[in-house]
Amino acid sequence: MVRFILKILLFITLVLSIILTVTRVKSLKNEHKSFANYDTDENLYSIKKNEHYDFLLMGISHARNFTRHKNHLRVEKILNKKFINIGRGGGKCGPAAEYVYLKHFFSRGNTCNYVIYVPTPPMFFSDYLNVNSSIFEFEPFRITFFFQYLISKGENKKQQLYYYVTSKYKSQWENVKSISLDSVDWHLKEYDTAAINLGFKQAYPKGLDTVTFNKNKKIIKETIELCTKYHSKVIFMMTPSMFGKWPGNERVFDYLHNLQAEYPIEVYDFSDVCEDSTLYFDHHHLNSKGVSWFAEKYLKPLLIVTDSSFNLDPAKVSDINNSNVQN
Amino acid sequence: MLFNSLEYLLFLPSVFILYWFVFKHNHNIQNLLLLVSSYIFYGWWDWRFLFLLVFSTSLDYYTGIRIFESRSRKSKTIWLWISICINVGFLGFFKYFNFFITSFADALSLFGYKADLWTLKVILPVGISFYTFHGLSYVLDIYNNKIQPERNPVSYSVFVSFFPLLVAGPIERATHLLPQIIKPRAFNYNKAADGMRQLLWGFFKKIVIADNCSGYVNQIFEKYQHNSGATLLLGAILFGIQIYCDFSGYSDIALGTSRLFGIELLRNFAFPYFSRDIAEFWRRWHISLTTWFRDYIYIPLGGSKGGMWISIRNTFIIFLISGFWHGANWTFICWGLLNALYFLPLLLTNKNRAHLDIVAHNKIFPTLNEFLKIIGTFLLVSVAWIFFRSKNVHVAFDYIFRMQGWIFVRPVEALKIIKTPVLYCMLVFTALEWLNRDKQHALQIGNLNVSLRWLLYLSITFLIILYGSFNKTEFIYFAF
Numbered sequence: 001m002v003r004f005i006l007k008i009l010l011f012i013t014l015v016l017s018i019i020l021t022v023t024r025v026k027s028l029k030n031e032h033k034s035f036a037n038y039d040t041d042e043n044l045y046s047i048k049k050n051e052h053y054d055f056l057l058m059g060i061s062h063a064r065n066f067t068r069h070k071n072h073l074r075v076e077k078i079l080n081k082k083f084i085n086i087g088r089g090g091g092k093c094g095p096a097a098e099y100v101y102l103k104h105f106f107s108r109g110n111t112c113n114y115v116i117y118v119p120t121p122p123m124f125f126s127d128y129l130n131v132n133s134s135i136f137e138f139e140p141f142r143i144t145f146f147f148q149y150l151i152s153k154g155e156n157k158k159q160q161l162y163y164y165v166t167s168k169y170k171s172q173w174e175n176v177k178s179i180s181l182d183s184v185d186w187h188l189k190e191y192d193t194a195a196i197n198l199g200f201k202q203a204y205p206k207g208l209d210t211v212t213f214n215k216n217k218k219i220i221k222e223t224i225e226l227c228t229k230y231h232s233k234v235i236f237m238m239t240p241s242m243f244g245k246w247p248g249n250e251r252v253f254d255y256l257h258n259l260q261a262e263y264p265i266e267v268y269d270f271s272d273v274c275e276d277s278t279l280y281f282d283h284h285h286l287n288s289k290g291v292s293w294f295a296e297k298y299l300k301p302l303l304i305v306t307d308s309s310f311n312l313d314p315a316k317v318s319d320i321n322n323s324n325v326q327n
Numbered sequence: 328m329l330f331n332s333l334e335y336l337l338f339l340p341s342v343f344i345l346y347w348f349v350f351k352h353n354h355n356i357q358n359l360l361l362l363v364s365s366y367i368f369y370g371w372w373d374w375r376f377l378f379l380l381v382f383s384t385s386l387d388y389y390t391g392i393r394i395f396e397s398r399s400r401k402s403k404t405i406w407l408w409i410s411i412c413i414n415v416g417f418l419g420f421f422k423y424f425n426f427f428i429t430s431f432a433d434a435l436s437l438f439g440y441k442a443d444l445w446t447l448k449v450i451l452p453v454g455i456s457f458y459t460f461h462g463l464s465y466v467l468d469i470y471n472n473k474i475q476p477e478r479n480p481v482s483y484s485v486f487v488s489f490f491p492l493l494v495a496g497p498i499e500r501a502t503h504l505l506p507q508i509i510k511p512r513a514f515n516y517n518k519a520a521d522g523m524r525q526l527l528w529g530f531f532k533k534i535v536i537a538d539n540c541s542g543y544v545n546q547i548f549e550k551y552q553h554n555s556g557a558t559l560l561l562g563a564i565l566f567g568i569q570i571y572c573d574f575s576g577y578s579d580i581a582l583g584t585s586r587l588f589g590i591e592l593l594r595n596f597a598f599p600y601f602s603r604d605i606a607e608f609w610r611r612w613h614i615s616l617t618t619w620f621r622d623y624i625y626i627p628l629g630g631s632k633g634g635m636w637i638s639i640r641n642t643f644i645i646f647l648i649s650g651f652w653h654g655a656n657w658t659f660i661c662w663g664l665l666n667a668l669y670f671l672p673l674l675l676t677n678k679n680r681a682h683l684d685i686v687a688h689n690k691i692f693p694t695l696n697e698f699l700k701i702i703g704t705f706l707l708v709s710v711a712w713i714f715f716r717s718k719n720v721h722v723a724f725d726y727i728f729r730m731q732g733w734i735f736v737r738p739v740e741a742l743k744i745i746k747t748p749v750l751y752c753m754l755v756f757t758a759l760e761w762l763n764r765d766k767q768h769a770l771q772i773g774n775l776n777v778s779l780r781w782l783l784y785l786s787i788t789f790l791i792i793l794y795g796s797f798n799k800t801e802f803i804y805f806a807f
Contacts, residue, residue, distance in 0.1 A: 001347060001348075001514050001516075003516065004514075004516055004519055004520065007520075008523070011781075011784065011785075014785065015785065015788050015789075015792075018785065018789075019789065019792060158333065159797070162797060165792075166792070166793050169793050
C-alpha cells in the first residue's frame, strides 16, 4: 500500500517538475527576443529585476495606450521620466490580474514613486475581464508568477493558468513578434452614436453589475494597500473620451473619492476634457498626437508638482499648463 | 460529479485513503463508506434524485426477499411483476413519457386530428437506465433461482449504487458483483496499479480524443448542409471515434477506479472497432448491455433455438429494444433497426459466430482481407452512428444522402479540419489499442520494462495536459 502511494506521489511530482521545466525552457525562446514595453501588450517581458521607475501605469487599454505604438517613448520624452506600463488592453485583463502583475513587479525588487491607475469604468463592471481564459496566452512563462497567480483571488485561475502553460506548446507562441507601429496618426472621422452604444453593450455585458463592482472595489483597495506597502503613491486618473463620461463613471469616482478618506491617494477625472476628434483614433482612445497632447497638458503638470501640493483638480492642472495648450 | 472534474480528482483520493487507511480493518464500515461516497457522488449532480435511487434500491431489495420467500410460483411471479412494473414504470415516465405523447399526437395528425396533448418538462435522472437494469437483473436472477437475496441492506445498496458504475455502467450482475461486496477485500498492489493504468487510459480517451472530436463533430453536424460529402463522411467517422472514446473511456475510468477498491467490474468494451463483421462488433461493444439483453430478453424469447424465423424475430426485437433503451427518439430506433439489418445476412448465412478470436492474433499487422473487413465494418457502424447523432430521422437521411456521390471529393481538404496535435494523439490512441488488443485495456503494460512503462505513462499524461479539452464535457451515455 505504502509503495503504491509513494509511486503515485513520485509520479505526480515528476509530472509537475517536468511540465514546469519544459514550459520554462520553451518560454525562454521568446524571452530572448528582449521586447521593449511598447513592442508587446504582454507585461512579463518588461518586468525585470531591481529597476526603479518614476511611475508605473496600470489599467486596461486606456492605460496601455500610453505605451502602444511607441507612445511610450513620446511620453517619456515629454515628461522626462522613466515609466513602466503594466496595463493590459484587448479585453484581456481586469483588476484581479492587474493586481498580480503589480505584486510580481514589486516582488522582483522593482520600485516606483507613483502608481498611476487608469480606472476605466467597464473594468469595474464587466466580470469578463477577470475571467478571460486566454489572458496569459502570450506572456512568457515564469514559475514565480505562476504561483503568485495561483494563490491570488482570481476567479478563473484554473483555466487561465492552464492556458498560460499549454499556450507555450502552440505554434502561435513560436511566432510571437513585435506588434508595435511607429505611431497611430489616423483620427476619428465622425461621431457615431450607434457604434458607441454597441461598444457599451460589449463593455458592459451585464450592465452596471453591482456584484462585479463590489468584487472589484475590494481588489482596488488591496491594490492601494500593496502600493502603500512598497511606498508608492497611488494616483487614479481617467483619460478622455469623445463621449465624455463612461456609464458608471459616477459610481466609480464616488468610490475612489471615498477611499481618499482612508488612503493618501489622488483622484482625477479627465473623461470630458477633450472633444477634438483629431486627437482620437476611435471614440475613447487617443491617437499618438492625442497621447502627446494629454501628456503635455495634463500628465506633466500632474507629475511635476511635489507630493505636498498634489491635491489638484483637472481645472487647476489645466491652468498650470495653460500656455502649452495645443488643440 | 463528473469523472473529468477537479472535484473527482479530490474525491477519489479522499475515499481511497479513508477506505484503505482508516477503515481498513472493518469490512462493513468500508461498505458503508462506499455507499455514502456513492450517494455524495450522485447527489453532487442533483440531490433530489437520490430519493428515486433510494426508492428503487429499497423496492428491489424488498421484492427480492419476497420473491425468494414466496412458496408458490404464482406469488413469486406477482412479486416479480410488481418490481418490473414499478421499475419500468419509473424509467418509462422519466425517459419516454413525452416521446409517447408526441408520437401519439403525430399519429393522430396523420388522420386529420389535431391533438393538443400536454407534455411534461421532466429532467431525466442521470443513470436511471443503468441502475434500473441493475435492479431488474437482481430480481430476475432471484426469480430464476440463480441467486439468493442479499439480506444486508448496505451491501445490496452498494451493489446498486457503487459510484464508479452508478451513472453509466457497466451494467453489473448480482452474481458477479455482490459476492465481491459481501466478502472482505485486501489491497492488491498489482490490481491497483493496473487500475491506475486503466484510469489514465480512460482519461486520455475521454479528455483528449472524445472531447476534441466532439468539437469537430458538432461543427460538421450543425451545418451539415454546407459541408462536402467528404467532410460529412469524416463527421460520421469522427463521431464513431468520439462515442467510442467517450463511453469506453468512461468504462475504463469506472473499471480502473473500482479496482483501486479491490472490486472487479464487468468488461464493457473489447476493442470493437477491430471487428471483422457486425456480429463480432456487437460482441465487443457495450458488452454488459448486450449480454443483459441476451440473458434476460433474447434467451427467454427462445433465442436461436426455435428456427430461423424465430431467431430473426428475436434479433430484430433485441436491436429495436436496444435502440429504444438509448433514448426516446425515432433516431435511436432507426439506429437499432439498421444494425439489425446489418446483422441479418450473417444470421441467414449462419456466419454470425465466424469471428470469435482476436484479429491477427500474435501478429503485428492484419492480412489485407482482415484489414478490409475491419474497415468495412467500421464504415457500416459509422453510417449507423449518423442516426444516433442526428436531431431527427429526416436530418439523418438528408445527411446520408448528401454524403453520397461526393464522397471522394477533396478527402484531404476535409482532414484539415483536425488540428495536427489531435491527429497525432489519434494515431497514438489507435496504435496502443491495436498493439494491446489481446489485453483487457490498451494500457495493460505491466510486463513492459519499467523505464519504458514510465515513459509511456508520462507521455500520455503530458498529452492529456497539453491537448486535452478541459471544458467538463459530460459523458454522452449520461443521457441514456
